[in-house]
Amino acid sequence: MNIGEVIEKLREELHAHNYNYYALDNPTISDFEFDQKLKELERLELENPEFYDENSPTQRVGGVIVKNFETVPHRYRMYSLDNSYSKEDLLEWEQRIQKVLGDVDVEYVCELKYDGASISITYENGVIKQALTRGDGFQGDDVTHNIKTIKSVPIKLKGDYPAIFEIRGEIVLPFKGFEQMNQDLIEIGEVPYSNPRNTASGSLKLQDSSEVAKRPLECLLYNVVGVNELMESQFSSLEKARSWGFKVPKEAVLVKSIEEVFDFINYWDAHRVGLPYETDGVVVKVNSLYQQEELGYTSKSPRWAMAYKFQAEQVETILESISYQVGRTGAITPVANLKAVQLAGTVVRRASLHNADQIEKLDIRVGDVVYVEKGGEIIPKIVGVNLEARPEDSEPTVYIDTCPECGTDLVRKEGEVQHYCPNFYGCAPQIVGRIQHFISRKAMDVAGLGEETVSLLYQSGLVTTYADLYELKKEEIVPLERMADKSAENLINGIEESKKIPFERVLYALGIRFVGETVAKKLAFHYKNIDALRMAPLEDLIEVDEIGDKIAQSVIAFFENEVNIQVIERLKGYGVQLEVVEKEMIVHSNTFEGKTVVVSGVFTTFTRDEIKVAIEEHGGKVGSSISAKTGFVVAGDKMGPSKLEKAQKLQIPILDEMSFLKMIGVNRD
Known part of the structure; x- marks a missing residue:
């Protein structure tokens, strides 16, 4: 078997494992085994670039930058669905169907209506040709x-599969992935996303496809x-679509009467x-x-389909009090304390x-009877107030102006929705929160030290x-x-081991606002x-890939604080990794x-990474x-349009791949 056949066989195997995992929910190998096979394919493709295939399983990481999405007409219009909110509506719909079709048996397919972003994907000869958003139904964005x-x-x-066809589906964000994304935002002091649907929809229009690849999106076909x-x-x-490799929800059923449709609705209204x-x-x-x-x-709309909308799960209860929480970045979050x-x-x-x-928008007051919903949200939210039940002596809510923990005057920066306590080094929840973040698994990963122990150490x-x-x-x-003798020993050993944590994770652990895992890696490397x-100035920081003005200003503010500098100097003295340990680089030329x-x-x-290494090996610096x-x-190929436009405007020389290789003495003719 030649190398091309080996590569193709490995691709087919990985495609099959993807199908088992995502379409059938029945993985046949472990995640570790899959990752090892994928790495082996990456290595073989790297060593044999003549076998490049844009549809290889290794090409899912993204990396294409699209500044403006092209609007393309749909080959088949994407209609909207008529909505019904009662079973009477469905009975009337059935009568309209019978009026057109006459006295014939009619079967129905019941599918759950997932709330995400609609997509239409065209396949030609078994591979993706194009994917368009719904848009206005007549045309969508590529x-x-x-x-x-x-x-x-x-x-x-x-x-x-047919030679050419389109398949329609919904791009959704599972609750578990949505929770993790929000937790990551909260950790860097950002405002969390409001709901999975809007986050999924917004993901489709991100300009950098590598950022989309990081989000745990799924596509459910219907x-x-x-x-x-x-x-x-x-x-x-x-069923055919599932056999071709698509993830088709298993909840869909075939029924023979409208009564069975009602049974399906009743079941999922209770079990959703x-x-x-x-x-x-x-x-x-x-x-x-x-x-x-x-x-x-x-x-x-199609006359042959109808959407039945569940009533949002809503209850009334009494708002007994409002409390205010202080996060590790100083952000203040108001919390409604409700009658259970x-x-x-x-x-x-x-x-x-x-x-x-x-609070001001809804005019929420202590003592109000409020409407609480979960719906698609993970965390309950107050969606309104029963004004008819409001007590006569009700007083408007006055938002606090001092920190509930340390009494410091709160600040609210222009353009931000949250109030903050600026007492960074004197406010207990901020101090404890920063240390808890520092020792967390994705940061310093200190074995034997948990959040409760951090609180004990501080107290x-x-x-x-x-x-x-x-x-x-x-x-x-x-x-x-x-804390027993052995526990204390494990804690001390865990702290000592944390000195081996690489610089990029230490930088994340420092808790600089807006600097999450990905940004920390970019800055560290x-x-x-x-x-x-x-020492980096603002104009230099914003030149780094993915570092915008907000992040750059936050980094500068962190290093302008003398207490932070003293802490960093102490960390140096303890042997914490505050520089990248790089492999020895062979410099071929200047x-x-x-x-x-x-x-x-x-x-x-x-690959792009190999070219970047070659630039450094020949004395240059890679810019982002x-x-x-x-x-x-x-x-x-497919150079980012914004980069091309800027290079042409500044008259920066643009080399193609072959010209670059000749400059470093590599002949690939």
Whole structure:
């Protein structure tokens, strides 16, 4: 078997494992084994670039930058669905169907109505050709590069698929992934996303497809378009789509009467709480594609389908008080304390009020009877007030102006929705929160030290900054509550081991506002050490990939604080990794000495990362964005349009791949 056959065999195997995992929910190998096979394929493709395939399983990481999404007409219009809110509406719909079709048996397919962003994907010869958003139904935006990063969207189909067809579906964000995304935002002091649906929809229009690839989006398919002559029914088309490799929800059922439709609705109205995705109803479709054609369309909707919308789960209860929480970044979050009430299978006692603007908008007051919903939200929220039940002596809510923990006057910066306590080093929740973040798994990962122990250490006066952790002694810890001799020893050992954590994670652990895991890596690998980052001016910081003005200003503010500098100097003294430990680099020449080179596009001979290494090996510095300081650009296929425009405007030389290789003495003719 030659190398090309080996690569293709490995691709087919990985496509099959993707199908088992995402379409069938039945993985046949472990995640570790899958990752090892994927890495092996990446290595083989890297060593044999002549076998490059844009539809390889290795190409899901994204990297294409799209400034403006092209608007493309739909080959088949994407209609909206008529909505019904009662079973009487569905009975009237059935009567209209019978009036058109006559006295014939009608079967229905019941599918859950997932709440996300609609998508239409065209496949030609078993591979993705194009993916369009709904838009206005007649035309949508081309988001093909972003859709290819979603793992439940098959890149290459299997089985007896048609030569060309379109498939329609919903891009959704599972609750579990949504929670994790919000937790990551909260950790860097950002405002969390409001709901999974809007987040999923917004993801499709991100300009950098590598950012879309980081989001745990899924694609749930519900309709095959353009192949009615090859299919007989809606239900059989769903089963066919699943066999080709698509993720088709298993909840869909075929029923023989409207009474069975009601049974399906009743069941899922009671059980939807346990679903992993946001759903707001049921879609009922006539099963026979022949009957669908007979029924046709109105000017807006198909006559053969109807959406039944669930009532949002809402209860009334009394707002007993409003309390205010202080986060590690100083952000103030108002919380509604409610009279306990049953909602969506759980007892609700608290709900987020988000910020001062939300309280003012709803005119929420203590003592009010409020409406509380969960709906698709994970956290209960107050959606309104029963004004008729408001007490006569009710007083408008006055948002606090001092910190509830330390009494410091709150601040609210222009353009931000939250109030903040500026007492960064004197406010207990901020101090404890920063240390808890520092020792967390994604940061310093200190074994033997949990959040409760951090609180104990602070309350006992043993730590007030994360640098104090490195001066702790076993005999100081043992007397603490629930701390035995062995536990204290494990804690000290865990702190010692944390000195081996690499610089990029240490930088994340420092808790600089807006600097999450990804940004910390970018900054660490760009500046190499903490001192270079500390001295970087604003204009230099914003040149780093993914670093905008807000992040850059936050970094500068952090290093302008003398207390932070003292803490960092202490960390240096304790042996914490505050510089990148790099592999020894072989410098082949000084061809690019003094030049900053930007790399953009897709290359055939080398990957972008390999070209960046070659630039450094020949004396140059890799830039992330184009400026007047850029020496030249190495451009591959599909170079980012914004970079191309800027390079041309600044008259920066643009080299193609072959020209660059010749400059470093590599001949690939």
